[in-house]
Amino acid sequence: MTVSKLRLQDSVKAPVCGEFPYRSGQSNLMSQFRSSVPSERFPAEKDRYVLYVNHCCPWCHRAVIVHALKGLGDHVVHIVEVDARDPMHGWYFSGLRGPSRDPIYGFKWMKELYQKADPQYNGRITVPMLWDKKTGTIVNNESSDILHMFIEGFDSLLPLGKREATKGAAAFVPKHLRVEIDQLNAWIYDNINNGVYKVGFATTQAAYNEHVMKLFQAFDKLEQHLSQPFHQPFLFGNYITEADIRLYTTLIRFDVAYYTLFKCNLKMIRTDYPRLHTWLRRLYWSEGPETGNGAFKRTTFFDVIKRGYSSMATENGIIPIGPIPNVMPL
Numbered sequence: 001m002t003v004s005k006l007r008l009q010d011s012v013k014a015p016v017c018g019e020f021p022y023r024s025g026q027s028n029l030m031s032q033f034r035s036s037v038p039s040e041r042f043p044a045e046k047d048r049y050v051l052y053v054n055h056c057c058p059w060c061h062r063a064v065i066v067h068a069l070k071g072l073g074d075h076v077v078h079i080v081e082v083d084a085r086d087p088m089h090g091w092y093f094s095g096l097r098g099p100s101r102d103p104i105y106g107f108k109w110m111k112e113l114y115q116k117a118d119p120q121y122n123g124r125i126t127v128p129m130l131w132d133k134k135t136g137t138i139v140n141n142e143s144s145d146i147l148h149m150f151i152e153g154f155d156s157l158l159p160l161g162k163r164e165a166t167k168g169a170a171a172f173v174p175k176h177l178r179v180e181i182d183q184l185n186a187w188i189y190d191n192i193n194n195g196v197y198k199v200g201f202a203t204t205q206a207a208y209n210e211h212v213m214k215l216f217q218a219f220d221k222l223e224q225h226l227s228q229p230f231h232q233p234f235l236f237g238n239y240i241t242e243a244d245i246r247l248y249t250t251l252i253r254f255d256v257a258y259y260t261l262f263k264c265n266l267k268m269i270r271t272d273y274p275r276l277h278t279w280l281r282r283l284y285w286s287e288g289p290e291t292g293n294g295a296f297k298r299t300t301f302f303d304v305i306k307r308g309y310s311s312m313a314t315e316n317g318i319i320p321i322g323p324i325p326n327v328m329p330l
């Protein structure tokens with residue numbers, strides 16, 4: 001992803017959970033950890049890599065969903081939950097949901113892992129982060145790279161039926177749709193995944209007005225997209241693609257967090273977007289093989305999401321009660 005793509009206006013402040021708003025002259029803020037599996041330094045090997053995540057974070061969630069859909073949990077990539085964040089020192093292992101110490105080195109703070117990888121490191125301490133136990137360093141901390149690695153980088157370790165190249169039309173990025181999927185992903189990223197942050201962290205009324213309108217125009221467009229031939233039940237037809245996964249992580253948080261806490265409150269998915277609502281509920285509730293027997297639901301933790309966004313958006317830590325239920329039944 002290019003820096004210019006990430007550049008936001010100065011009227012949007014830096015969120016703790018979300019894309020960093022790059023401002024002019026800050027191009028050196030791109031992550032330095034952008035290696036891949038498989039590569040000479042980081043071959044695909046079982047039990048070698050660890051993914052650190054927090055379940056509030058939508059960027060982590062996309063990697064976690066693919067991890068579940070591909071069955072990478074069976075001794076390929078271990079997931080470790082880093083479940084708390086201190087305003088001064090960042091992510092740490094609290095023991096409340098995840099472990100109370102990093103299971104590899106016994107560290108308390110995520111920043112100790114970053115400093116082990118690079119003692120001079122002074123960038124953001126973010127999740128998701130993919131760690132290599134063998135060389136004791138960070139492979140990558142950019143969720144779209146990790147997502148792509150999980151889609152096919154570990155395929156040599158998986159049964160044939162799970163490999164991207166042998167899945168044909170059921171691939172997460174089928175060859176004949178690659179360009180369309182990439183275009184939709186970029187647009188969804190700018191207007192929706194990152195769009196909610198531009199609204200939630202706007203520091204002027206003008207910025208808020210601009211970004212909130214763009215966000216709902218994007219939903220209107222997607223609602224129309226889902227009405228077109230070959231665009232349902234999923235965004236590109238009968239199979240879940242990378243675009244569905246990327247959109248899901250924002251939409252499942254929308255009514256319960258962004259609508260209330262980020263003031264994205266012009267419309268709700270459940271009351272105003274019938275096609276998007278059906279699409280969302282199908283992904284969430286389906287227990288069939290197309291969702292890895294419920295991978296979307298299994299990886300969605302509403303208590304963590306509500307608590308996490310409340311602590312970001314309000315001073316007093318009060319968690320809004322509604323809407324109830326978190327997801328309507330199908």
Ligand SMILES: N[C@@H](CCC(=O)N[C@@H](CS)C(=O)NCC(=O)O)C(=O)O
Pocket residue numbers: 015016017018019020056057058059060090124125126127128141142143144
């Ligand atoms: N570009 C990164 C962004 C990841 C990100 O912003 N993660 C947030 C959690 S949602 C984080 O760790 N924030 C901690 C901080 O900035 O101190 C990605 O997509 O992986």
